Amino acid sequence: MKIAVCVKEVPDSGPARKIDPGSKRIDRSGERTLNPFDLNAVEAALKIREAAGDGEVVLISMGQPKALESIRKALAMGADRAVLVSDDAAAGSDLVATSAVLAKAIEKEGAELVIFGQQASDGDGAVMWAAVADRLKMPVISQISELEVSGGNVKAKRQTEFGYDTIEAAVPAVLSVSDAVNEPRFASLKGIMGAKKKPQDVVSLADVGVDAGEAGEAGSKTTVLNLAPPPSRGETVKVEDDGSGAQKVLEFLMERKYV
């Protein structure tokens, strides 16, 4: 089975993350890494390939050419190859534009299973799989915490606000896995050494059959208007518990009318 895993390079988390005030886009000039939630998707794909005894795991991504450095982490874990759609005309793509590009790239690969991580750590988006599934006209199962794939059937358990759902579908299908689904493996030294030699294709929008007008800002339907610092929380009271701490909390709760 050919499995596509959609991955994304993100700015490394930490205090340095910021939005560029000029372009109003996330500043991608600092340290970068693979979206940590994507590791669970890669692990899920590798497990399926291993259980089946054959198959191919292809990483699909969109970003700047240097994103390959981050994507190699997933190749080092064991993915077979990577396809990076990189095009100046794709910069500033929102959900509509990005899902169009990813869907075309996946279609070109003819993947039977498409797997996403549970969210992007930079934009906090958790909707891409549903957008891609609609374009591919494939069933989608999201936020999977337990996954079984055998004989072309997917059985997934997931948590919702109300309890646990078990959902089944036949491939082709689009899945998103939560970070509870598995523990991503560490890349071995051999894996890291071998990652550079694995096929890594950098392709243009035209190569995957997307018009420039469908991608980037031209293909996007949302925009960032303004940036501002968050409001401060106001005064903070901190007391040492000298035996009266509980009483002081009670008084505070009464003052705010919670009791």
Next chain:
Amino acid sequence: MSTLVFLEHNGSTITKGSLGVLGKAASVDPDTAGVLVGSGVAGLADQAGKYGAAKVFVIDDASLEAPLPQPRVDAIAGLVQAQGFDNVLFAASVLASDIAGGLSSRLGAGLNWDLGDITNDGGELVGRRSALGDTVLVDVGWTATPRLALFRAGSFDPSESGAAGAVENASADVQDFSQGAKLTAQDQEESSGPSIEEADILVTGGRGVGSPEAFSELEDLAKALGGAVASTRAVVDSGWYPYATQIGQTGKVVSPKLYIGAGVSGAIQHKVGMQSSQTIVSINKDGNAPIFEFSDFGVVGDLHEVVPKLTELVKERKG
């Protein structure tokens, strides 16, 4: 302008989050309708009318019984196209996020997510969200209609308007691929209290609670206050408390009226899930814990002493 709000239901109740978004939408655009999608949901339409919907569309079909997104994308896309809605708004949930994502592709419509507020700026909608771990407030817009938006859990309180909206039935043209995913089992969680997203008061235990047994101290306090118990990732990873109660980047985003953290350090991954709580109280042995920086009231002390004592005081006070 005209606006449609997706009204998610669980059993015979429309979710509080959906009703909150409905009320907010009605204040931004008087021409706001709600849509109920499911099987046997017509009876819920009255509830929605009371909370601000000028009209409630009911799409009732046996194929829509399971709470799965893709048949709902078909149903709502059809309604939006037939009625020409400019805006489609959702209270974020596992189901609603998947519907909104699918609709974005189906309608070629822009989707802004994680919004905490929305305003009508002379016919143009402006959404507001906090981003990058809530370190920046971002105003976002749409360059075309229909506009799609997902609101962060607990952004708005439902308010009863009193009036009852008109009810109109609509049909769904459910596509084959949309029925490819089948719900084969559903376990509703057995919990005595409200779910952590719906509770107004959350007593949250972190690693500092020390053991799964000690969570009973937090349960007693939550019960006395009429709230629910929540947890952190460290607690869930240790197997002390269920994942369903986990707040944070990999858990749930909550904004209760009152958040009490006991033994919670306030790591950024937790903070993003709770910092829009109205009031934050924290109890932690470590006076340097980051949570004190964004708490309204903090006690540096042993939670095993402060929490049981506070429970007794609250009980006494409530008689």
